[in-house]
Amino acid sequence: MARSDGDLILVAGGAGFIGSHLVLRLLSEGRQVLCLDNLQTARPSNLRLLEGHPGFRFVEADIVAPLPRAVIDEGHRITRVYNLACAASPPQYQADPEHTMLTNVVGTHHLLRLAEKARARFLLTSTSEVYGDPEVHPQVEEYRGWTNCTGPRACYDEGKRAAEALTFDYARMDRAEVRVARIFNTYGPNMHPDDGRVVSNLICQALSDRPITIYGDGSQTRSFCYVADMVDGLIRLMESDIDPLQPINLGNPLELTVSDLAARVVAMTGTRNPVVYEPLPQDDPRRRRPDITRARNLLGWEPRVSLEDGLAKTCGWFAEELGVGREMLAAE
Numbered sequence: 001m002a003r004s005d006g007d008l009i010l011v012a013g014g015a016g017f018i019g020s021h022l023v024l025r026l027l028s029e030g031r032q033v034l035c036l037d038n039l040q041t042a043r044p045s046n047l048r049l050l051e052g053h054p055g056f057r058f059v060e061a062d063i064v065a066p067l068p069r070a071v072i073d074e075g076h077r078i079t080r081v082y083n084l085a086c087a088a089s090p091p092q093y094q095a096d097p098e099h100t101m102l103t104n105v106v107g108t109h110h111l112l113r114l115a116e117k118a119r120a121r122f123l124l125t126s127t128s129e130v131y132g133d134p135e136v137h138p139q140v141e142e143y144r145g146w147t148n149c150t151g152p153r154a155c156y157d158e159g160k161r162a163a164e165a166l167t168f169d170y171a172r173m174d175r176a177e178v179r180v181a182r183i184f185n186t187y188g189p190n191m192h193p194d195d196g197r198v199v200s201n202l203i204c205q206a207l208s209d210r211p212i213t214i215y216g217d218g219s220q221t222r223s224f225c226y227v228a229d230m231v232d233g234l235i236r237l238m239e240s241d242i243d244p245l246q247p248i249n250l251g252n253p254l255e256l257t258v259s260d261l262a263a264r265v266v267a268m269t270g271t272r273n274p275v276v277y278e279p280l281p282q283d284d285p286r287r288r289r290p291d292i293t294r295a296r297n298l299l300g301w302e303p304r305v306s307l308e309d310g311l312a313k314t315c316g317w318f319a320e321e322l323g324v325g326r327e328m329l330a331a332e
């Protein structure tokens with residue numbers, strides 16, 4: 001475990017949605033954290049939550065570029081490297097697909113080389129997107145996926161598949177000790193209101209006067225994990241002594257349709273905004289649900305926060321963020 005005073009944990013993407021929660025949790029455990037972020041998709045206020053913490057340092061940098069001196073010079077203290085650096089929302093990662101691909105491949109390579117030199121343990125946050133539009137349901141880690149390397153999601157899903165390949169090769173060659181998490185849909189406070197993902201979209205629409213957007217007929221499914229559970233899973237995975245040559249699904253197995261999710265947000269917020277149906281994005285997976293047997297057995301991990309509680313917390317947080325009175329929320 002990375003416990004001595006000098007130890008430093010590098011979190012790439014630490015100002016982002018999941019990254020900021022991970023950094024806060026590590027700081028609260030007394031760890032020293034070096035956060036690397038290009039601020040491409042991070043909310044500036046995420047950084048303000050972290051700054052001022054005695055164990056926190058921030059370096060603005062893009063992992064696609066060679067890592068800055070300020071990071072290399074700390075190599076002797078770095079014992080853990082978490083790679084959470086990549087835009088994860090479809091509209092955002094598709095806005096600059098070349099950068100998304102390079103972030104996953106070149107950026108991961110830079111961090112792996114740092115981990116190798118520092119003899120630090122490296123954790124890659126991969127994604128359920130590696131399963132593409134899955135034919136196997138729920139998704140087990142052995143399933144090799146059905147992705148489309150010619151489609152608009154490829155920069156992200158094929159990029160993450162390449163990042164996994166590189167990471168596992170580093171492990172096979174004994175160049176770094178690695179862990180790979182496949183993260184399923186995650187939600188909670190610190191998401192960007194303009195993130196474009198379904199939970200933030202629906203809640204922000206419900207709390208303002210915009211229509212509720214459902215893409216397609218709303219029958220596609222997803223399984224949503226509250227961010228505190230996800231962070232707990234990531235830390236457990238990083239600190240576990242499992243065989244590194246296996247990815248681990250982290251997500252909440254409770255599966256629901258997008259229509260069902262929208263209905264819950266409507267009920268929770270009491271909105272009367274109309275629901276509008278918009279075209280389904282190309283290659284949008286029809287269903288997604290993690291099989292978390294491996295995480296349960298190897299990490300003793302499973303999500304604890306119910307969808308109802310998680311959505312209520314997230315609605316409350318967005319209400320404050322958007323300056324909407326919390327009394328508007330029917331659930332409170």
Ligand code: UDP
Nearest residue numbers: 090196197198199201213214215220258284
């Ligand atoms: N979606 C939707 N309305 C929105 C945003 C997304 O119906 O305003 C749908 C999207 O088409 C997908 C699901 O919600 O089927 C989850 O989308 P998200 O972008 O959150 O993540 P994904 O799992 O597709 O990466």
